Amino acid sequence: MTAEQTVVTYGGAVNAALTRSLDERTETILFGEDVALPGGVFGITKGLQSSFGDRVFDTPISETAILGAAVGAAMMGRRPIVEIMWMDFTLVAMDQLVNQAANVSYLSRGNVKAPMTVRMQQGSQPGACAQHSQCLEALLTHIPGLRVCVPATPQDAYDLLLAAVWCNDPTIVIENRNLYFGKKVTIMVGHDVQEIGGSITRHRGNDVTLVTWGSMVAPSLEAAEILEIEGVTVDVIDARWLNPFDTLAVCESVTRTGRLAVVHEATLTGAFSSQVVAGVVEAGVPLVAPPVRIGSPDTRIPAAPSLLGAVVPNVSTIVEALRRMVTRED
Amino acid sequence: MTESLLDHYRVMWRIRLFEEKTRDLKVRGDVSGSVHLCIGQEAIAAGALGGLNRSVDVVFSTYRGHGYAIASGSDLTALFAEILGRGAGLNGGRGGSAYLSDPDNNFFGENSIVGAGAPHAVGAALAGLFDGSNRVALSAFGDGAMNQGAVHEAMNMAGAFGLPVIFLLENNRYSELTPITAMVGDVELYQRADSYGFEGIQIDGNDPTVVLDAVRSARDRAARGGGPTLIEAMTERLVGHYVGDVQQYRPAGEIDDAKTREPLVISAQKLLVQGFDDVELKSVETQERDRVASAASAALQLPFADPATALEFVYDS
């Protein structure tokens, strides 16, 4: 395939990566609820069944069977790409990820692999109920044996998904439905598939290191722009991959800034931000201010927009937290 | 007291008009989030509640559950208020359209996880063995939910223990955008009850009297210790899976055909045969239209849920 530019939304980038995967890796099969004939509830898998026929099919509303069949087919040498419509629905089938997929390579001492990719999307949206709103990445990052990425841009939606498909470990790609229909942007396609892992620094600064992923990348960048006007410059690191996590890049940045903030939409207790802070502290990087974690408070997620607004972090909560962080020590 | 067909007709109009109003509010931008209407399926909720003993029996439904709330007797203003994110909503705005509940009326609520309510009904029935209530628990869910592990486990356990549960399957032929016939090896879903060791029946889910009779006899049997029943109520959605669904997956003419046999149409035909006239039927509709309209305008006047309350009730305080 030759590298070229294309103009797509985030959702279009996912579709492009799936098309390429099905095209180049003939051992891939793609299945999930409403993904084939209807093209997905968000239209992300549109056209794949007509292009790839029987390798793309709809399933019953049976998440255990979807994930379990992915494990079984992967053990036999297929490379399944499955969709769980909402991250919240993985919970009815967690066994297949945690007790099953994650053990395949380990138990067989590497002789059997489960090279499966599980796409899902997570996050809140005004009016979405508590069972369709959660950010649960930390449930998966806790599980050795699973790879987890959280693409935040169209380019990453393309690159990370391909890396996930090419990777021989069970890999979870956590998308976000608020991003699917964003602006069309120019991305590169057709280039070499990347290895899994690696962060991107999306804004450069010297005063604070802000680590974030997924839905909080855009508000964090906006916050960084606002702070820059006030003379506070921020390194905004989009983690992209939570497993493997780019601790090195974070530590290098904090070594320069002395301050670490981690921003995510998930509720705070047991969140992956705790792991990021622990990684920096354990590495012995000196801090000039206590690290700050910005996330949703420990609550269920309400449907009413007025209540939701009081829960999920936004540009101003990030700006305020970082202001407090820098003035505290100045 | 047995409800008459006219009573059902009234409740069905109430549900229909409530749903139409909700759709308008959603389209207008007053409602945030997904809205799943039960337009075309009103006879099931209306009939089912008539077959229960409302003082003790409890109901668990799905996200397509506004009809169950209404048939259970929920206050229409509080119901609209919930959907509109107001503090005076049934759940203070926490649930929204797809996850609301009204325990005061024995409606233990909607559920936005497909199949998750079925085991709750098993538990509610189980509790009845210990609390002396002789409660019967009804779990309503869709055809697609029949393929969910939780429903299988719930049915097996209810069958094994002979629990007083009514599994009310609303077969509207589609699970989201996919026809159920493509997703099961045997389309006669009610027959699965056989293998769980209890009775399964298939009924016309568009006739509230048929639904009432089926639920009532299932209830009688359950209350006598005869165990669960699976009732497959055949019906059709006259609208999309959610408001905004363009329904390209539905064959041309399907909805128009369905409109000739939908609950309000067939009930009106029967009532005319029973001797009611058009004027009487029209006045039921008009009264319900007024009732729904005034509930909606009252709800729209209520304040949005107070952000300061967002973190309350996560735990017992």
Ligand SMILES: Cc1ncc(C[n+]2csc(CCOP(=O)(O)OP(=O)(O)O)c2C)c(N)n1
């Ligand atoms: C466990 C789970 N998987 C998937 C979904 C997404 N989903 C919501 S409604 C629905 C279709 C359900 O169809 P059916 O049970 O027939 O009920 P209907 O919507 O027709 O009333 C699906 C797949 C979900 N909410 N929960």
Ligand SMILES: [Mg+2]
């Ligand atoms: Mg259905």
